Amino acid sequence: MLLIKNSILADPASGTTRRADVLIAEGRILKIAENLPSGTASPEVLTEMPAGAGSVSPAGLAESRENAGSREPVVLDGSGCVLAPGLIDTHVHFRDPGYTEKEDIETGARAAKRGGFTTVVMMANTNPVIDAPELVRANLEKGKATGIHVLQAAAVTRGMRGKELSDLEALAAAGAACFTDDGLPITDEKLLFEALREAAKLGLPVSLHEEDPAFIASQGVNAGPMAEALGLGGASALAEEVLVARDVLLAANAGASLVIQHISSGLSVKLLRAAKSFGIENIHAEATPHHFSLTEAAVLSHGTFARMNPPLRTEADRLEIIRGLADGTIDLIATDHAPHTTAEKNRPFGKAPSGIIGLETSLALGVTNLVRPGHLPLLELLRKMTVNPARLLGLPEPRIEAGAPADLVLFAPDETFVAGSYASKAENSPFTGETLFAPVKATICGGKIVYKA
Ligand code: DOR
Numbered sequence: 001m002l003l004i005k006n007s008i009l010a011d012p013a014s015g016t017t018r019r020a021d022v023l024i025a026e027g028r029i030l031k032i033a034e035n036l037p038s039g040t041a042s043p044e045v046l047t048e049m050p051a052g053a054g055s056v057s058p059a060g061l062a063e064s065r066e067n068a069g070s071r072e073p074v075v076l077d078g079s080g081c082v083l084a085p086g087l088i089d090t091h092v093h094f095r096d097p098g099y100t101e102k103e104d105i106e107t108g109a110r111a112a113k114r115g116g117f118t119t120v121v122m123m124a125n126t127n128p129v130i131d132a133p134e135l136v137r138a139n140l141e142k143g144k145a146t147g148i149h150v151l152q153a154a155a156v157t158r159g160m161r162g163k164e165l166s167d168l169e170a171l172a173a174a175g176a177a178c179f180t181d182d183g184l185p186i187t188d189e190k191l192l193f194e195a196l197r198e199a200a201k202l203g204l205p206v207s208l209h210e211e212d213p214a215f216i217a218s219q220g221v222n223a224g225p226m227a228e229a230l231g232l233g234g235a236s237a238l239a240e241e242v243l244v245a246r247d248v249l250l251a252a253n254a255g256a257s258l259v260i261q262h263i264s265s266g267l268s269v270k271l272l273r274a275a276k277s278f279g280i281e282n283i284h285a286e287a288t289p290h291h292f293s294l295t296e297a298a299v300l301s302h303g304t305f306a307r308m309n310p311p312l313r314t315e316a317d318r319l320e321i322i323r324g325l326a327d328g329t330i331d332l333i334a335t336d337h338a339p340h341t342t343a344e345k346n347r348p349f350g351k352a353p354s355g356i357i358g359l360e361t362s363l364a365l366g367v368t369n370l371v372r373p374g375h376l377p378l379l380e381l382l383r384k385m386t387v388n389p390a391r392l393l394g395l396p397e398p399r400i401e402a403g404a405p406a407d408l409v410l411f412a413p414d415e416t417f418v419a420g421s422y423a424s425k426a427e428n429s430p431f432t433g434e435t436l437f438a439p440v441k442a443t444i445c446g447g448k449i450v451y452k453a
Contacts, residue, residue: 001025002447003038007078007410011400012085012383022083023073024406027447032402038075074449078410081441084382085398086118086148086407087363088389090207091182091261091286091334093355094120094150096139098127103339103425105139108359109146111337111424113451115359116409116440119149119395124160125183131155131166133174140175147450148443149407151177151393156195156206162186165195172202177393180207182261183309185243187212189250196254205284205392207259208247210268211310215239220307220354222296222314230299230349235311237265244268252280259392260285262336264310266320273329284392285324286334289358289365292321294430302430304345304352308338322375331388333381335362339426357424361431367413367438378413406447411440 002024009032010017021036022029094108103111105122112120122139124130130139136152143150154176158164160183168179179199186192186208199206217223217233227234244260248271251258263269263285272285290308295315298306306312324330338355345352363385370376386398398407417439420432443451 001073002076002406002444002449003036003073004076004078004083004410005036005038007081007083009400010082010084010379010382012379012387013397013399015379017379024444024447027406029400029402029404029406032400076410076442076449080414081410081412082378083400083408083410085386085400086409086443086445087116087385088119088395088398089117089335089337089359089362090121090259090332090389090392092120092122092337092359093125093339094122095126095339096142102341105142105150106146107423107425108337108339109143109148109150111357111359111422112148113443114423114440115361116363116411116443117148117359118407118409118443118445119151121151121153121177121393123182124153124155124180129155129160131158131160133167133170136171136174136176147448148445153178153180153182153207155179156181156186157191160184162188162191165191165198168195168198168202172204176204178205178207178259180209180261182207182209185209185211185213189246192247193250193254196251196256196258200254200256203394205257205259206251207261208243209261209309210240210243210247211235212239212243215242218350219309220311221299221349222311224296226296226299232350235309237267237313237317240265240310241267241271244271248272248275248280248283251283257282257392258284259332262286262288262291262310262334263321263324263330264291264313264317266317269320269324269329273324273327276329284332285330286332287321287325287330288334288336289362290356290430292318292325293365293369294318298430299349304347304349305356305428305430307349307352307354308336308356309354322370325370325384326375331384332392333362333366333384335359339424340428342427345428355428357422357426357429360422360424361419361429361436363409363411363440364417364419364436364438365431368436371413372437406444408444409440410442410444411438413438415439
């Protein structure tokens, strides 16, 4: 049994907060009340079962009662902390199989737990690419050993080559959470349309990396003065915008659930807003912490640690992404956690791989750069990191209430910490050394403490 005392419970599903204690048993929230006695899982507490807590089995209840006399619950002091549903990230790279020198499922999950995440979706750009049911199953199996929910995305096209569709039905049957060729765009619109129709039938979302190579001279830096300063051509915003416009129309026509991944251009945000105003539903977008926190200028101060696809863009783009988060156009915050080795990131800018790690700074960047400046209420930030991704993926709605699964994060919104010394295998973050708000104090998954500061 676990008792979390004195925290503020933030429940984004109901839009409410309140101060209370939370008693957890058998992987679920058993009771929420003020001043639960820390001395016990007392028989009185256990018999006062609230409606909704009925999912704790009679056997488990009996066992808890037995333990009540002999074993005290583990107590976490949540003073000064917020207790929220465990965070869900729709977009992480754990590099397994094929690139485990960068990260593996165990170390990736460790980074996730440290960042407050209890559910993550791994991308398919591994080696081999996750385009076959046995590969989906193997990774889901590995994920089970981590103590959190590790889900797997499957590739839309075989080998992510963009030429022929994977067997989407078989991938769905194997447990794929969604379909994506993340890392690469799908330039063949007829093939993509077919994929969207098939995914719609299967009831799974399609997540797209929107960068048309026709408008990219070099990846990882915005086309313009910063790219020029590096002696590179850069990646234009048009490369993203042209595919966003195309794919909103394709998805609407196919009746599919579409996710625009790691949105980077202000005009892309406006296109999505307009599409929604035309009544096009089921279009979603991810904003990464780096795209709402940094601009292209970071390539000068942080070099390859500010190299990512799509690239960081202008202050006007960053502000439009924040507006999109605030007005609901952008419904998801996702890290695109993209670990690379130090040796790879030490290459010259033009030759280094794109991407940065993000799981261990995501919540902090959201609180520091969105909540504290007043762009987004905390509950709304949490909604984009819990309830909205759960809905997208068809997972049960995360809730802080009796009977709900005890997947939780405890964090201190008013405390600061210095980002660094990561649980990830990698350390490619431009935020290292920055003082941020909201350190994670504990992550609880299935009622177990899987991370404690
Ligand atoms: O910067 C990126 N890195 N963007 C992506 O879409 C892929 C990722 C990676 O796999 O490293």
